[in-house]
Amino acid sequence: MTDTVRLIIDGVVHQVPKGANLVDAAKMVGNDIPVFCYHPKLAPVGMCRMCLVELGQAGIDKDTGAFQLDDKGQPAIRWQPRLATACTTVVTDGMAIKTTTPQVTEARDDIVEFLLTSHPLDCPVCDKGGECPLQNLTMRHGPGESRFLYEEKQHLAKHYPLGDLIYLDRERCIQCARCTRFQEELVGDAVLAFHERGRRLQIVTTSNPPFDTYFSGNTTDICPVGALTTADFRFGARPWELTGVPSICPHCPVGCNVSASTRLDRESGGKIVVKRIMPRQNESVNEIWICDKGRFGHHHSRHGERLTQPLIRQGGKLVPATWDQALALIAEKISAADGDVGAIAGGMVSNEDLWELRQVVENAHGGKDHKSLGVYPYRLSGAEWVAKVGLSKGSNFGQMGKGTTIVVIASDLSEEAPIWYLRVKNAADRGAHLITLNARPTELDRFAKSKLKISYGGEIAALKSLTEKPEVKDAANVVIFVGGEGLDRAGHATLMQGAASVLTSTGHAGKVNNGLIGVWAGANTQGAFDLGYSSEATESLLNKRPAVLILADADIVAEDAANVSLLAHREGKFTVVSEMFLTATAAQADVVLPRQSFVERDGTVTSGERRVQRFYTAQTPLDGPRPDWKVFAEINRLRTGSKPKLSAAAVMKEITEKIAAYKGLTYAELGKVNKQFPDVGGDDPYYGGTAYENKGGLGVQWPTEADQGKVPSVSMPAVGKARKLESGELLIVPIVELFDRKPAFAASAPLLHSHVPAPYVVLNSGDAKTLNLVDGDKAILSSGGVEGEYTVRVDAAVPAQTALVARNLNLKSPTPAVPMVGSIRKVEVVASHV
Amino acid sequence: MANILLREKDIPGIGQYDTYVQHGGYDGLKKALGMKPDEVIQVVKDSNLRGRGGAGFPTGMKWSFVPKTEGPKYITVNADESEPGTFKDRQILEYNFQQLLEGSLICAYAVQASAVYIYARGEFWDIGPHMEAEIEKARKAGWVGQNIGGSGWGCEVYVHLGAGAYICGEESALLNSIEGKLGQPRVRPPFPAVAGLYARPTVINNVETLANVPQIIVQGAAWFKSIGTEKSPGPKIFCMSGHIEKPGNYEFPLGLTFRQLIEAAGGVRGGKKLKAILPSGASGPLLPATDKVLDTALTYEDVAALGSVLGSASVIILDESTDMVWATLKMARFFKHESCGKCTPCREGTYWLLKRLEAIYAKKATPADVQLIEDVAKQMQGKSLCALGDFATSPVMSALKYWRDEFLAYTQPQKPAPAKAGKDKVVAGGD
Numbered sequence A: 001m002t003d004t005v006r007l008i009i010d011g012v013v014h015q016v017p018k019g020a021n022l023v024d025a026a027k028m029v030g031n032d033i034p035v036f037c038y039h040p041k042l043a044p045v046g047m048c049r050m051c052l053v054e055l056g057q058a059g060i061d062k063d064t065g066a067f068q069l070d071d072k073g074q075p076a077i078r079w080q081p082r083l084a085t086a087c088t089t090v091v092t093d094g095m096a097i098k099t100t101t102p103q104v105t106e107a108r109d110d111i112v113e114f115l116l117t118s119h120p121l122d123c124p125v126c127d128k129g130g131e132c133p134l135q136n137l138t139m140r141h142g143p144g145e146s147r148f149l150y151e152e153k154q155h156l157a158k159h160y161p162l163g164d165l166i167y168l169d170r171e172r173c174i175q176c177a178r179c180t181r182f183q184e185e186l187v188g189d190a191v192l193a194f195h196e197r198g199r200r201l202q203i204v205t206t207s208n209p210p211f212d213t214y215f216s217g218n219t220t221d222i223c224p225v226g227a228l229t230t231a232d233f234r235f236g237a238r239p240w241e242l243t244g245v246p247s248i249c250p251h252c253p254v255g256c257n258v259s260a261s262t263r264l265d266r267e268s269g270g271k272i273v274v275k276r277i278m279p280r281q282n283e284s285v286n287e288i289w290i291c292d293k294g295r296f297g298h299h300h301s302r303h304g305e306r307l308t309q310p311l312i313r314q315g316g317k318l319v320p321a322t323w324d325q326a327l328a329l330i331a332e333k334i335s336a337a338d339g340d341v342g343a344i345a346g347g348m349v350s351n352e353d354l355w356e357l358r359q360v361v362e363n364a365h366g367g368k369d370h371k372s373l374g375v376y377p378y379r380l381s382g383a384e385w386v387a388k389v390g391l392s393k394g395s396n397f398g399q400m401g402k403g404t405t406i407v408v409i410a411s412d413l414s415e416e417a418p419i420w421y422l423r424v425k426n427a428a429d430r431g432a433h434l435i436t437l438n439a440r441p442t443e444l445d446r447f448a449k450s451k452l453k454i455s456y457g458g459e460i461a462a463l464k465s466l467t468e469k470p471e472v473k474d475a476a477n478v479v480i481f482v483g484g485e486g487l488d489r490a491g492h493a494t495l496m497q498g499a500a501s502v503l504t505s506t507g508h509a510g511k512v513n514n515g516l517i518g519v520w521a522g523a524n525t526q527g528a529f530d531l532g533y534s535s536e537a538t539e540s541l542l543n544k545r546p547a548v549l550i551l552a553d554a555d556i557v558a559e560d561a562a563n564v565s566l567l568a569h570r571e572g573k574f575t576v577v578s579e580m581f582l583t584a585t586a587a588q589a590d591v592v593l594p595r596q597s598f599v600e601r602d603g604t605v606t607s608g609e610r611r612v613q614r615f616y617t618a619q620t621p622l623d624g625p626r627p628d629w630k631v632f633a634e635i636n637r638l639r640t641g642s643k644p645k646l647s648a649a650a651v652m653k654e655i656t657e658k659i660a661a662y663k664g665l666t667y668a669e670l671g672k673v674n675k676q677f678p679d680v681g682g683d684d685p686y687y688g689g690t691a692y693e694n695k696g697g698l699g700v701q702w703p704t705e706a707d708q709g710k711v712p713s714v715s716m717p718a719v720g721k722a723r724k725l726e727s728g729e730l731l732i733v734p735i736v737e738l739f740d741r742k743p744a745f746a747a748s749a750p751l752l753h754s755h756v757p758a759p760y761v762v763l764n765s766g767d768a769k770t771l772n773l774v775d776g777d778k779a780i781l782s783s784g785g786v787e788g789e790y791t792v793r794v795d796a797a798v799p800a801q802t803a804l805v806a807r808n809l810n811l812k813s814p815t816p817a818v819p820m821v822g823s824i825r826k827v828e829v830v831a832s833h834v
Numbered sequence B: 001m002a003n004i005l006l007r008e009k010d011i012p013g014i015g016q017y018d019t020y021v022q023h024g025g026y027d028g029l030k031k032a033l034g035m036k037p038d039e040v041i042q043v044v045k046d047s048n049l050r051g052r053g054g055a056g057f058p059t060g061m062k063w064s065f066v067p068k069t070e071g072p073k074y075i076t077v078n079a080d081e082s083e084p085g086t087f088k089d090r091q092i093l094e095y096n097f098q099q100l101l102e103g104s105l106i107c108a109y110a111v112q113a114s115a116v117y118i119y120a121r122g123e124f125w126d127i128g129p130h131m132e133a134e135i136e137k138a139r140k141a142g143w144v145g146q147n148i149g150g151s152g153w154g155c156e157v158y159v160h161l162g163a164g165a166y167i168c169g170e171e172s173a174l175l176n177s178i179e180g181k182l183g184q185p186r187v188r189p190p191f192p193a194v195a196g197l198y199a200r201p202t203v204i205n206n207v208e209t210l211a212n213v214p215q216i217i218v219q220g221a222a223w224f225k226s227i228g229t230e231k232s233p234g235p236k237i238f239c240m241s242g243h244i245e246k247p248g249n250y251e252f253p254l255g256l257t258f259r260q261l262i263e264a265a266g267g268v269r270g271g272k273k274l275k276a277i278l279p280s281g282a283s284g285p286l287l288p289a290t291d292k293v294l295d296t297a298l299t300y301e302d303v304a305a306l307g308s309v310l311g312s313a314s315v316i317i318l319d320e321s322t323d324m325v326w327a328t329l330k331m332a333r334f335f336k337h338e339s340c341g342k343c344t345p346c347r348e349g350t351y352w353l354l355k356r357l358e359a360i361y362a363k364k365a366t367p368a369d370v371q372l373i374e375d376v377a378k379q380m381q382g383k384s385l386c387a388l389g390d391f392a393t394s395p396v397m398s399a400l401k402y403w404r405d406e407f408l409a410y411t412q413p414q415k416p417a418p419a420k421a422g423k424d425k426v427v428a429g430g431d
């Protein structure tokens, strides 16, 4: 093996990977060298000095490559006089270390003692206590008694807000710079820094607003002490009271693996309650990171406004009903509809739910047709291209670097899928060639080797030009992310085809670390496509609504005001809505069914990388709401007398039998875990931090046709006609803000409310001038007969005759989900209210 | 013998470009430009010039580590001069700047660097305009900028003022500081010769080191080696301070004894008895005034044999009136103040040492505390990221080695009651 070298640890020869540092190398062969500043995801800095070892080099016979031996027949080793930091030392063949000698043990004791001279050791009241690297290493190496006088300790701020989400305890900080390096190296936003020097060295934020990033929570995981805590969980529970339940983040298509820390909670009436959401290691998905939306966005599950009872419309009002009444009514209406039944499912409806809902619709259609199954929102399409040439099975952004070209078109990944942003950025740092193709600047542009500015409508032409680029043509690997910004459903379908064409025509389909990713809107949009749902169906269902329309987690009114009248027209129509909250859509329903939240039940979702992943029941469910799959199965039983399945696992089993791509993806298979590197979550939190070990399964990516050797030939679609705008008209382009006001998020995290901007519209400076609008003005945007008030932001980098409008910020006057032509006018202040 | 480094003593105004040129200035660079870069390095290697910044590293060898790759390479002149008792570089910058500039340019030519950064401590702000004016004169004369002396090779020279941190004299912290980053040392490898300033190959030399170079090129390696001793050749500026009659800079060939040096500086102040010597500011161990010490030659190897270091040869004289506890405390305070805080042993150790030394000096400590500071200092040794952590231990370790009694005399057998209960001292938090 040429990829490994010989490393002698305490006299034993091991084979370890070439190029690894000593900490990682030792770890791989079971020797835990304690660390504080080193973190396997960050470049070593050698600051804390905890990892000191004796270092030497064995003599190697040049001809044979064998070790030269001493008179005892052992490898002859020249030892260096000084201890060396293992984290900054890269192994070379024949390197030798000692990790158990008195000199090394004493050095570790010494460093811990030094750290404790400044540290308060207030473990009894510290959030990290129980899973704290410093606490653990103090138990192992700390002096029994302090030689440092308590009166001489520095007393510093203990609740210093680094931002409104993260608090810093300056006494506990051991100046390891993990937090600053995380922000600088991995996120690319150096919003934290050291201030002062010596014993006064401390962490400060350098941004305004403070600690301005979507990833702040991760710093609390990798902080090796309790210096950084989240405003959300601080003093919330003790780690040893918590049970980690594997789950999947419900907020975006990345499908981050999370662990819900739960406990029997007295404040919640003795129920099992999720106290916090932590990252769960999945090196192929989110590694050990999650974004702040995922971390803080779980409170909706216990929100006081959750629906707990079915509601039935009577006399124009929704009144509480029993499940039996509600389901019987629905079954009756479906039976009466004579096949005119359709369903639309939103982004966080599990595969099991989707499957049972599909049975409802198919049964109504005499057991066949499923053309009446729509996904929501429906501006993205072209999933068939993913099925053909999607990101190949086994691909991993963590392994992409030099030789790989990553293209991001019509998407702002930092807002739409933060962890994809993070992983793409880091692949670019490792040498991947990043190309961004957008009509406006996005965060990822900072790391792109080429930023190609396109016009809305110019996407296909831009893709076409890619096929000629050497960075695409000659790249070893090509991955293309296709977003939907500025596109309607048809436009997106065409763009997906175009991307598939780039991949196939340049020979980049069907190989690991190659393929197409649709930047879908929801955590399980991919699953919906896989199970036969489509955007085309949504479009036709909304154009010609069926007699019975079932909406599961599809807040169609909030995203398009035109739908109010669609639902409000009740003559011979019947609308069933399954929701957690009384949304604008639910308010128009004939029957409202209370859904369960993701932590109250189990199931599977399929990420944008086609990874089917399990989530488990974490929290005692509210009394009342039921999982959708059960509800839909019950409707089927009422209608057809079919025997409902007893568990989500059983539903999934049926899916694996009926859906070819899901063959074999049983719960048992999805729950499997292989050893991952870095090895986090074990007894040594000092190594990886408090990201959790994966015990719930790594999930399985289903293979594309190209993966199975069937690479289609895909033609490049023709460049469409450019949209013509009259003067005075604007193209209203909906864009995505990560922190928005969708109920499942907004109800979730009051903590983040101040991070959700007021509804805004971004205009090109030229347009603003013509319209006599300046930054901060209020303006009315009208399109499709709907008006809404927005704060104006002026940005020279936005294309002319374009108005960017962030979606889901203004639920009262909804923003269109697809681009529309509209106009804007200034709000004239008529009278000032005092 | 004429001064080689402190030439303004013999030739007033030598620091001005015109005067410098009248006295053979830029002959060295001219000659070097007629040689191959490698030949220049070889001459410096042969001269056995050792770095005057403290570590005494062979200068020619340092230059030879720079890879011959394409792309920018840099020279940084270390003019941070922050070691207590060190004030030699300042005199060169103020009064013999052209010689330093010429030396830096020869170095730049030898490694084919495209820019020289002169990093001067912030307190040298008043010398900044002088340096820049002199650089402009040299530029006008064609020694700075493009196509120097018609050689086709070009080099820029920049003056960069620090913000007043001892640690920024440490070469890698210096590089960070120039780059606008926090002045903290970097881990090595990579070494600056491979990845230094802006991750490009970089040579870092002390002001005095480079000021030697023009004459080495003009007069040859053999000439240089004829000065001083075999292992420590060349002239050296000795900064004399403390309890000495005539403090100031003195240039001598390396190899004269402490006794000779003290005599040359007028002897111990007020005819008092000598008690101790700090041969290298605060960072080298103290030496007691024994005959053995006094008769030791001031060379890198001889001072090392005494258990101390020649370092930058900033010799601080302490007479019999000196309270060694006080002196140690002062140095501990310096290191606590200057520790950058990047690594644990130094950041915490310097703080701890200071706290206990203050207690001892305030007569609020026991003999156990004297032992404790020795233990803490030992515990720091060999574990820090940069040399400052070890420097910080040397006053304590050496003072305890020779004057332990003085420390014990400050202590009380019983532990005095702590001043106040810890609780009262808690400072309000940030919220």
Ligand SMILES: Cc1cc2nc3c(=O)[nH]c(=O)nc-3n(C[C@H](O)[C@H](O)[C@H](O)COP(=O)(O)O)c2cc1C
Pocket: B050, B051, B052, B053, B054, B055, B056, B057, B059, B078, B079, B080, B081, B082, B083, B166, B167, B168, B169, B170, B171, B172, B204, B205, B206, B207, B209, B210, B386, B387, B388
């Ligand atoms: C804490 C610390 C401070 C230092 N300060 C200086 C300084 O002020 N000037 C200097 O030339 N070298 C200083 N050095 C030494 C430099 O790191 C470096 O070795 C020197 O500049 C190399 O130049 P030379 O080879 O010409 O001696 C310092 C080293 C340390 C560890």
Ligand code: SF4
Pocket: A168, A172, A173, A174, A175, A176, A177, A178, A179, A180, A203, A219, A222, A223, A224, A225, A227, A228
């Ligand atoms: S806050 Fe935590 S992660 Fe940041 S430097 Fe301090 S101890 Fe390290």
Ligand code: SF4
Pocket: A249, A250, A251, A252, A253, A254, A255, A256, A286, A290, A291, A292, A293, A294, A295, A417, A418, A419, A420
């Ligand atoms: S990146 Fe997406 S899946 Fe991951 S935590 Fe954030 S919102 Fe959730």
Ligand code: SF4
Pocket: B167, B184, B185, B338, B339, B340, B341, B342, B343, B344, B346, B347, B384, B385, B386, B387, B388, B389, B390
């Ligand atoms: S030894 Fe001191 S000065 Fe040097 S890196 Fe460590 S803390 Fe900074």
Ligand code: FES
Pocket: A034, A035, A036, A037, A038, A045, A046, A047, A048, A049, A050, A051, A052, A085, A086, A087, A088
């Ligand atoms: S110095 Fe190696 S872990 Fe901190």
